[in-house]
Amino acid sequence: MKAEVLKQGIAVKKHKTSEWHSYELVGFWALRLTLVLVLFILGIIVFDIVSKGAGVINWEFLTQPPRVGMTEGGIFPAIVGTFYVTLITIAFAVPLGVGAAIYLNEYAVQGKFTRLVRMSVRNLAGVPSIVFGLFGMAVFVKIFGFGPSLIAAGFTLGLLTLPVTVTASEEALRTVPRAYREGSFALGATRWQVVRTVVLPRAIPGILTGTILGLARAAGETAPILATGAAFFLPHLPDSIRSQFMALPYHLFIMSTQHHAISQVRPIAYGTALILLVLVCLLNLAAVLLRKRYRERVAKGL
Amino acid sequence: MMSTNAKVTIEETRIQETAKHGIGKLNKSIENEYCEVKAENLNFFYGPVQALFNVTVKVQEKGVAALIGPSGCGKSTFLRVLNRMNDLIPGTRLEGKVKIHGKNIYAPNTDVVNLRKKVGMVFQHPNPFPKSIFDNIAYGPRIDGLKNKTALTEIVENSLKGAALWDEVKDRLNEPALALSGGQQQRLCIARALAVKPRILLMDEPTSAIDPIATQRIEDLVRNLCNDYTIIIVTHNMQQAARISDNTGFFLQGEMIEWGTTSNIFTNPQDKRTEDYITGRFG
Missing domain, CATH: 1.10.3720.10 (MetI-like)
Structure with a gap:
């Protein structure tokens, strides 16, 4: 009698654990996704600025005032x-x-x-x-x-x-x-x-x-x-x-x-x-x- | 003022103090009122909560006075009344008189900074500053305005010797104090307090955070120091009080239940509650 109750208890516990495990997995992946998204947006901004801006940067750009109507x-x-x-x-x-x-x-x-x-x-x-x-x-x-x-x-x-x-x-x-x-x-x-x-x-x-x-x-x-x-x-x-x-x-x-x-x-x-x-x-x-x-x-x- | 004082070594100070001590004794026989520390009908409050009730006690010059009692009984509060450390806690209030060297230290014109220079304190947890060993000891004299390097070196050496730490650290005075062991740190804190040349040393459970061997060294040190300083020590450990103190006070729920020579308190307590406590029936 006692042993059976104990067994049942263990079974219930096991069931709950695996359920929680799958919940956690979903949760972790959702969190990972948000992180990736944030990094992705940051990456795009930085890439956009660097790729389009790096070309004009040279010594003159850093040390000269704007000329010809700032063009x-x-x-x-x-x-x-x-x-x-x-x-x-x-x-x-x-x-x-x-x-x-x-x-x-x-x-x-x-x-x-x-x-x-x-x-x-x-x-x-x-x-x-x-x-x-x-x-x-x-x-x-x-x-x-x-x-x-x-x-x-x-x-x-x-x-x-x-x-x-x-x-x-x-x-x-x-x-x-x-x-x-x-x-x-x-x-x-x-x-x-x-x-x-x-x-x-x-x-x-x-x-x-x-x-x-x-x-x-x-x-x-x-x-x-x-x-x-x-x-x-x-x-x-x-x-x-x-x-x-x-x-x-x-x-x-x-x-x-x-x-x-x-x-x-x-x-x-x-x-x-x-x-x-x-x-x-x-x-x-x-x-x-x-x-x-x-x-x-x-x-x-x- | 410090620079002239600084040239006087601790040994010389000791001789002077002994001379003073003699005169002090003479005075005492003439005028019973004079004591090193005297509290009269002292009540102390943390906001609405009263922590000390009608404490009256006289502590004589030199020697060790131990304060014992269970946690929260007010013994640390009483200790911190004596150098007005409780001033730092907002909402505290005090009634009654506390006299040190005959002067009410809660009188409105009291110079608290000067008081704390005369009444040094060692805390439960060793609290060296995150500075070198040298800078820790020189801290007190420096804030007092002493800049002379030779005088400072001399004070550091004498203070460390006074705290029985010199031999262990003399070759690494510029190393961080926090690299020392717990017991060494506590002796460093004692040396730091000695460097200010106090008359009274308050110790708030100085050995509760360190190991037994280091504890024994501190106890030996306390016994040595009490020839030159009045030491009031709060301790949780009754054996420690019995080992090192000349007088003992027993606190319970904010009241000083009994005060007397240590041998009397431990062998022939007058109050039932004292007896119960020291025989281990509670606390």
Whole structure:
């Protein structure tokens, strides 16, 4: 009697296992399929840009300004402009974002207010970039009187990256073990000494990776710089932070939708897209390498 | 201030401290009120939850005082009251007085940073910083503003010797502290605390995360250090309290049930609950 019940039990269990097994197989294949699909789409985009853009890229393309109504020549001013505007974005967003994160995480008394601030910062990340662009135009270009310029565009992009910078910095600060903080406090360190000597050294790699990823996004944005300083065409490089500038994403936008001879400049547009892609990939690569070096350092205990 | 102090070796400090100690004893006989650590009617709250009830205790200079009791009885909370580590936890509140060297450390004008320099702490889990051995020990003096390399080297050496770790690490001071074994890390943390030249050392179950042999070395070290420092140690291990302490306090549910010399507590407890605990009837 007992043995029979046991047998039945085993049989039922077996049946269920095989059923689950086939469910799982279907599930796995569905998941694999989605992965393949994602890679496929990415592959098509990259292949399209590289195959059509690689042809125009040469030394002249990288180092010469556009010529003959932008139908010939290179994209040098756009590369320089994107570089400059990114520098200003860093100078604006990093101190502000890291400072805010340090205050939020290390100094502020945690409560309703800090939760509200955090929520606002996170929601800022969801604001469409064109809204940032128009805000930048209203505030930096008009009210602050910067005019359309590198600084106005840099600040606008800085605002755009701020949520990423603050959130990433806070994450990084939060991963510093409490034991380090306590150890430091117990030796008579002030709060700022704890932050400076124990918390920040540990958090900086994480802060940097987060910030770089934010910058990589900002460098590719068009809408925020559209109304704050990016120029259709400039014969010379920007000579001060108050100058207008050419930028890669905006140049790409012009070359693919606004130019009078669109089909003629198509290869230049693809070349610009490729350079922008490479630039963003390089920034991401820098973040990955930084994280790798950080992990190795942690493993070594230094 | 540190740079002049730094030239004084630990040995010299010890001589000075012994001199002070003598005077301290004299004072004590005249004025009973003076003690190293004194808590009076201490109540402590984590938000709405009361963790300590009316704790009153006097700890004399030098020697080892052990705090025993079951988990969650408030002994660690009490320890962390003494260097105001609980300040770091939001929503905590304290009633009553805690005096160290005769001064109420919860008075509004107390310099907490200075207090923590006088009252060092060693934690349950060894927590060396992810820096080199040298930088770990030099951490305290450095945040105090000492930059002189020779003075720092001297402090590092003396502190490591004080913590009985020097012979094991003297050839690899620049290696990461986290590469040391658990027991060595804990002695490093003791050395790190000594480098700040505290008067009192608080130890929060310092051996609960390390193996028996390393534990014995720490216990020997504690016995040695108590000639120069007042040591208050929280321990889960009653045998350990019996082995190393001069006085013992028994905590239960936030109250200090009994306080007395270790031999009295263990051989002739006055309270039934103490007896039940040390004979292993609960806890």
